[in-house]
Amino acid sequence: xxxxxxxxxxxxxxxxxxxxxxxxxxxxxxxxxxxxxxxxxxxxxxxxxxxxxxxxxxxxxxxxxxxxxxxxxxxxxxxxxxxxxxxxxxxxxxxxxxxxxxxxxxxxxxxxxxxxxxxxxxxxxxxxxxxxxx
Numbered sequence: 001x002x003x004x005x006x007x008x009x010x011x012x013x014x015x016x017x018x019x020x021x022x023x024x025x026x027x028x029x030x031x032x033x034x035x036x037x038x039x040x041x042x043x044x045x046x047x048x049x050x051x052x053x054x055x056x057x058x059x060x061x062x063x064x065x066x067x068x069x070x071x072x073x074x075x076x077x078x079x080x081x082x083x084x085x086x087x088x089x090x091x092x093x094x095x096x097x098x099x100x101x102x103x104x105x106x107x108x109x110x111x112x113x114x115x116x117x118x119x120x121x122x123x124x125x126x127x128x129x130x131x132x133x134x
Contacts (some may be wrong), residue, residue, distance in 0.1 A: 015052045022059040031093045032060040033081040047132045095127040
């Protein structure tokens with residue numbers, strides 16, 4: 001049991017070590033909703049790989065993290081900020097935003113309209129396929 005706990009702590013420390021790089025990349029704001037002046041944390045986009053990769057991590061606020069943990073229970077306006085984050089220069093932020101919008105489009109027409117006007121290049125399309133939301 002202690003070995004598993006130690007591995008978990010080691011992994012968590014590796015992920016947290018990405019914080020400085022992600023802070024610079026995100027310019028100290030949430031990479032999804034662009035909130036500033038709030039606590040930000042590293043979020044690994046699922047599925048989580050055995051070895052943490054900074055490319056699969058985004059820097060987000062607690063509110064966005066809570067929303068990502070309950071995507072299936074999202075209300076209509078919970079993810080409206082995705083209309084901005086789909087234009088992110090960060091590949092994983094853009095891919096996750098598009099994946100979330102695709103989920104929202106099955107229930108909400110506003111998300112479908114946003115996706116209708118969006119061009120998705122091949123590399124982004126491939127990255128989207130690697131994302132598994134709960």
